[in-house]
Amino acid sequence: MYSYQQLFQFTQEVFLNMGCPPEDAQLATEVLLEADLRGVDSHGVARLSGYVRLWEAGRINVKPAIKIIHERPGTATVDGDGGLGLVVAPRAMDIAIAKAGNVGTGWVSVCNSNHFGIAGYHAMKALVHDMIGMAMTNASPLVAPTFSTQRMLGTNPIAVAVPANRQPPFVADLATAAAANGKLEILQRKNKKAPIGWIQTASGGRTSNPHELKDGGALLPLGSNKTMGSHKGYALSAVVDIFSAVLSGANYGPWVPPFVSFLPVAENLVGKGIGHFFGAMSVDAFRPAEDFKAHMDNWIETFRNADVVKGKKAVLIPGDPERIMTAKRLKAGIPLLEPVERDLESLGKKFGVQL
Amino acid sequence: MYSYQQLFQFTQEVFLNMGCPPEDAQLATEVLLEADLRGVDSHGVARLSGYVRLWEAGRINVKPAIKIIHERPGTATVDGDGGLGLVVAPRAMDIAIAKAGNVGTGWVSVCNSNHFGIAGYHAMKALVHDMIGMAMTNASPLVAPTFSTQRMLGTNPIAVAVPANRQPPFVADLATAAAANGKLEILQRKNKKAPIGWIQTASGGRTSNPHELKDGGALLPLGSNKTMGSHKGYALSAVVDIFSAVLSGANYGPWVPPFVSFLPVAENLVGKGIGHFFGAMSVDAFRPAEDFKAHMDNWIETFRNADVVKGKKAVLIPGDPERIMTAKRLKAGIPLLEPVERDLESLGKKFGVQL
Numbered sequence: 001m002y003s004y005q006q007l008f009q010f011t012q013e014v015f016l017n018m019g020c021p022p023e024d025a026q027l028a029t030e031v032l033l034e035a036d037l038r039g040v041d042s043h044g045v046a047r048l049s050g051y052v053r054l055w056e057a058g059r060i061n062v063k064p065a066i067k068i069i070h071e072r073p074g075t076a077t078v079d080g081d082g083g084l085g086l087v088v089a090p091r092a093m094d095i096a097i098a099k100a101g102n103v104g105t106g107w108v109s110v111c112n113s114n115h116f117g118i119a120g121y122h123a124m125k126a127l128v129h130d131m132i133g134m135a136m137t138n139a140s141p142l143v144a145p146t147f148s149t150q151r152m153l154g155t156n157p158i159a160v161a162v163p164a165n166r167q168p169p170f171v172a173d174l175a176t177a178a179a180a181n182g183k184l185e186i187l188q189r190k191n192k193k194a195p196i197g198w199i200q201t202a203s204g205g206r207t208s209n210p211h212e213l214k215d216g217g218a219l220l221p222l223g224s225n226k227t228m229g230s231h232k233g234y235a236l237s238a239v240v241d242i243f244s245a246v247l248s249g250a251n252y253g254p255w256v257p258p259f260v261s262f263l264p265v266a267e268n269l270v271g272k273g274i275g276h277f278f279g280a281m282s283v284d285a286f287r288p289a290e291d292f293k294a295h296m297d298n299w300i301e302t303f304r305n306a307d308v309v310k311g312k313k314a315v316l317i318p319g320d321p322e323r324i325m326t327a328k329r330l331k332a333g334i335p336l337l338e339p340v341e342r343d344l345e346s347l348g349k350k351f352g353v354q355l
Numbered sequence: 356m357y358s359y360q361q362l363f364q365f366t367q368e369v370f371l372n373m374g375c376p377p378e379d380a381q382l383a384t385e386v387l388l389e390a391d392l393r394g395v396d397s398h399g400v401a402r403l404s405g406y407v408r409l410w411e412a413g414r415i416n417v418k419p420a421i422k423i424i425h426e427r428p429g430t431a432t433v434d435g436d437g438g439l440g441l442v443v444a445p446r447a448m449d450i451a452i453a454k455a456g457n458v459g460t461g462w463v464s465v466c467n468s469n470h471f472g473i474a475g476y477h478a479m480k481a482l483v484h485d486m487i488g489m490a491m492t493n494a495s496p497l498v499a500p501t502f503s504t505q506r507m508l509g510t511n512p513i514a515v516a517v518p519a520n521r522q523p524p525f526v527a528d529l530a531t532a533a534a535a536n537g538k539l540e541i542l543q544r545k546n547k548k549a550p551i552g553w554i555q556t557a558s559g560g561r562t563s564n565p566h567e568l569k570d571g572g573a574l575l576p577l578g579s580n581k582t583m584g585s586h587k588g589y590a591l592s593a594v595v596d597i598f599s600a601v602l603s604g605a606n607y608g609p610w611v612p613p614f615v616s617f618l619p620v621a622e623n624l625v626g627k628g629i630g631h632f633f634g635a636m637s638v639d640a641f642r643p644a645e646d647f648k649a650h651m652d653n654w655i656e657t658f659r660n661a662d663v664v665k666g667k668k669a670v671l672i673p674g675d676p677e678r679i680m681t682a683k684r685l686k687a688g689i690p691l692l693e694p695v696e697r698d699l700e701s702l703g704k705k706f707g708v709q710l
Contacts, residue, residue, distance in 0.1 A: 072459030074429040075640040103458045104427030109641050132598075145658060147667040152658060160594050162601075170597070172590035178583055195582050204664030222577060222584050227550050228533055229577050235527035235673040236591075238658070239515050242525070243487075246517075246650045247641045253657055270653060285430040286464050286602045295601045298625060302608055303500060303507060303593070309559030312502040318590040 001333035002355075007045055008033055010344065010355050014048060017351040018055050019062040020084070028086035031117040036334045039325035040173075042182020043118045046340045049347055051084065051115070053261040060084055060114055066091050074103045077248050078110045082273060085116030085137070089276055093122045093135065096280040100131055104285030109248035112272035115139070115259050119159035120173035120322070126161060126280045127169050130289040133161040134279035136240045138250070140258040143177045144218035145238075146231045149204045151218045152253050155180050156240035161319075163283065165293035167300040171319030176237035177219045178230075184210050184219070189337065197224035243277040250275030356688035357710075362400055363388055365699065365710050369403060372706040373410050374417040375439070383441035386472040391689045394680035395528075397537025398473045401695045404702055406439065406470070408616040415439055415469055421446050429458045432603050433465045437628060440471030440492070444631055448477045448490065451635040455486055459640030464603035467627035470494070470614050474514035475528035475677070481516060481635045482524050485644040488516040489634035491595045493605070495613040498532045499573035500593075501586045504559045506573045507608050510535050511595035516674075518638065520648035522655040526674030531592035532574045533585075539565050539574070544692070552579035598632040605630030 008029055015025035036044030054060045064083030068076045076095050080088035092108045099106025116122065119135040126133025139154025155175040162170040175181075179198040187194050187210040194210045201207045202216030213219070222233030245252035251271040258265070283292045306315045336344070341355075348355045363384055370380035391399030409415045419438025423431045431450050435443035447463045454461025471477065474490040481488025494509025510530040517525040530536075534553040542549050542565040549565045556562045557571030568574070577588030600607035606626040613620070638647045661670045691699070696710075703710045 070641060072637070072640040073457075075459035075636070077641045102428075104430035105460060105462050107460050107636060132602075145661060145670050147664050148661040148670045149664055150661040152661055158591075160590075162594075162597055170593070172587075172594060174584075174587040174590055176587075178578070197583050222587055223533070224583055228552050228579055228583070229529075231671070231673075232529040232531075232577055235515075235529055236513075238525070238673065239517075239527060242517055242651070242654065246647060246654055247636075247638070249642060249646070249650075252650070252654055270650065281430070281462060281602075282427070283602070285427040286425060286432045287604060291604070292601060295607070295625065296597070299597065299601055299607055306500060306503040306505040306507055309502050309504055315500050315503045316586070318586075318593065 001335055003333050004033065004037065004330055007036065007334060010348070010353060011045060011048060013353040014052065014347055014351055017353065018052065020087070021063065024062070024084070024087045027090060028084050031086040031090060031121050034121045035118040037326045037329050038118065038120065038322035039329070040118050040182065040322070042180070042185055045336070045344060047115070049343045050259060052347060054114065054259070057261040059257070059261065064088065068095065074099055074105055074107060076108045078108055080110055080113035080273060082112055083114070085114040085274070085276065088113040089116035089122050089135070089278070090125060092276065093125045093133070093278045093280070096278045097126055097129055097131060100280035100282045100285070101129070105279065105281045108278045109243065110276040110278070111245070111248035111250035113250070113274055113276055115274070116276055118173060119157040120161065120171055122278060123159035123161040123173070124169070124171060127163045129280070130163055130283050132163070132281040132283065135159045135276065136244055137276040138241045138244045138252060138256050138274055140256055141254045142181055142213065142219045143221055143237060144200060144204070145234045146221065146226055149202060149218070150254070153234070153237045153241055154256060155219065156237040158236070158240060162296060163293060164296035164300055167297045168323055169319060170296065170300060170317060171322065173322070176222050176233050176240060178222050178224045178233065179219070181219065189339070240277070245271060245275030247277070248275045356690055358688050359388065359392065359685055361710070362391065362689060365703065365708060366400060366403060368708040369407065369702055369706055372708065373407065375442070376418065379417070379439070379442045382445055383439050386441040386445060386476050389476045390473040392681045392684050393473065393475065393677035394684070395473050395537065395677070397535070397540055400691070400699060402470070404698045405614060407702060409469065409614070412616040414612070414616065419443065423450065429454055429460055429462060431463045433463055435465055435468035435628060437467055438469070440469040440629070440631065443468040444471035444477050444490070444633070445480060447631065448480045448488070448633045448635070451633045452481055452484055452486060455635035455637045455640070456484070460634065460636045463633045464598065465631040465633070466600070466603035466605035468605070468629055468631055470629070471631055473528060474512040475516065475526055477633060478514035478516040478528070479524070479526060482518045484635070485518055485638050487518070487636040487638065490514045490631070491599055492631040493596045493599045493607060493611050493629055495611055496609045497536055497568065497574045498576055498592060499555060499559070500589045501576065501581055504557060504573070505609070508589070508592045508596060509611060510574065511592040513591070513595060517651060518648060519651035519655055522652045523678055524674060525651065525655060525672060526677065528677070531577050531588050531595060533577050533579045533588065534574070536574065544694070595632070600626060600630030602632070603630045
C-alpha cells in the first residue's frame, strides 16, 4: 500500500527526470494519479513505464509548444506538439472553459497528442466554473466494428461531468467498448476467463479467452453483438474518433499510433499523433446556475432512491463508485499489483529516484 | 403500398385540420414522414393518431409561440409553448445552426415540447451548412437504470450527422436503450419473443416476453446488464435527460409526460413538457471544410472496406441502412401495417380527408 503523496512524489520525479518543465511534471502527475485514486488502475502509475518507453522511443516531446492553430469565439483546434496527453489535455480543456466563459460554450479538438490518462479528470475541470465538462479521445485500434474482423477503433471513452449543489457531481466516464482494455488486462494477469461478449476471435467468433487479442482477436463495441446493439457502441466510438481526430487533423481509425513503444506506428499516417475533443458548457448560458443545480440535486436524489433489484445494494449515480474509491484510497493508501511495483522500482533505478 | 406524396398529402391535411398554420403543417409532415422513408416505422405516420389524441386531450398547442427565453452568443434555451415537437425541434435546430455560423458552434436546450419524431432528421439539417449536427431528446420513462426495477428514463436517442464530400454523410441515430420501444412493438404485434437482454420483469429478472412492460417490466439500457456495460447505456441516457431537460427546465426522469394520451401526466411536475437538446458545429470553425470532408471520405471508405466476418455482407457506416431504405421507398412506396392503415383511415373519416 502506497500513500498518494508517496506515489505523487515518485511520479513527479520521474517526469522531471524525463525533462518535463516543473509545472508540466506536476500537472502530468496529478492527472495520472487521479486514475489510481478513482480506482481506474489501468490508467494510473501502472502506465508510467509506458510513457517512459514512448519517450525513449522519441515518440513523446517533453517540452511541447502547445498552440491554437485555428479558432472561432466558441471553438479551437490545438496542436499538442507531440507532448504528453497528460499535459496537452488539461491545457486544451482550459481553452474550452475560457471560451465557454465568453460565449456560453467552448469546444476544442486536439491533434498531435498522446494518451491523456482518464477522460473524467479533464471533464471534471469544468465543475468549479459551474460548467458541464466533456472529454473524449481516440486510442490505439483494438475494437472491431459490428460485422468486421478488423481492429479499427480504440476503446474511445466519453466523459461528461455535471455540477450539482448539495449532491456530489454527476461524472460519467465510459469506454465505448463493451469492456475497456484495462479490465481485460486484469483477467490476463490472473489468467481468468472473460465474459462472452467482450472479445471476438480473429474470424469474429465467440471467445472467453482474454489473450485472444494476441491471436488477431478484437474487443467488441458496447452492445457486444448486433442484436444487443453493438452497432450503437460502434457508432458512438466512431463519433469520438471523428470529433477527436477528423476535426483536428490527428490520426483516426486504424492509423491511431499505439500506446506501446514495441508496436510500430502505421505507415502513411493520415494526421498527427492521437486526437482528443473537449467541451465546456456554462450552465448559466442556459438557465440560472442555482436553478440548474437545485434540479440536478433532485435528479440525483430521485435516481439514487429508485427501487432496487433484490440482492443489489443501490442504484448508483455515475461517479459514485469512483468518488467512494477516492475517499478510501486517500485515507488507506493505493494498492499496487506486484508487476506494477517491480515496474516502478526499475524506473526508480533508471532515474535514481526512491519509491 | 403508399407513395410518399400520398402519405404527405394526407398527413399534411390532418395537421391542417388540427389547426396548425400551413407552414407548421408542412414542416411537421416532412419530419414525420422522414421516419417512414428511413425505415423507422415506429416514428412515422404510425404515430399520427397518437399526436391527434394528445391534441384532443389538450396536451398539444397547435399554434405555439416558440421563443428564446435565455441566450448567449453560442447558446439558447427555447420554450416550445407546448407545440408539436415536430415543429419546435427544427426551429430550435435552426437557432443552433445560426449561432454556429456566428461563433463556430451553437447549442440549444428546449423545454415545453412534445415528441419530435426521429432525432436524425434534426441532426441532418446541419449538413447542408457544412456543419456537424446533433440532436437528442428525453422521452416517457420506460428504461430501468442498472440495478433498478423502476422505469426512470426514456429510450433517449442521440443523433449525430457528419458531412462528407464524395461519400454520403455519416448519420448515427441511436436509442440509448438496448432496443428502442419501436422494435418491441413489432414483436408485440407479431406475438414473437424478444431476445434476452432487451427487457426485464417487474422484479428485475430475465424475460423474453415482449408484453412484460404491461406487467411492470422495463426496457434495459444499452449493454443490457452490468457485466456487458449497461451502466454505460444508463449513463448516456442520463446525459441525454440532463442536457434536454435539466438544462432547459423541462421534465426529467420519471416526470417526463407520456406520449400516449391514455396515461396520466405525473403529479408535481418538475418542469414544462419534454426536453430536447440540439447542437451544430461548423466544420470550418476547426479546420477548412474541404480538408475535413476529404478526410471524412477517407474515414468512411476505410471503414466500409474493413474485413468482414464470414456470412455477413459488409461493414456498415452509420446511416447506410436508412439511406438505402429511403431510396427504395421513394421509388417503390411505403408499406404500412394493417393496424396503421386502419388507424389512418379512421383519422381520415374524422377529418374528412381521403387517404
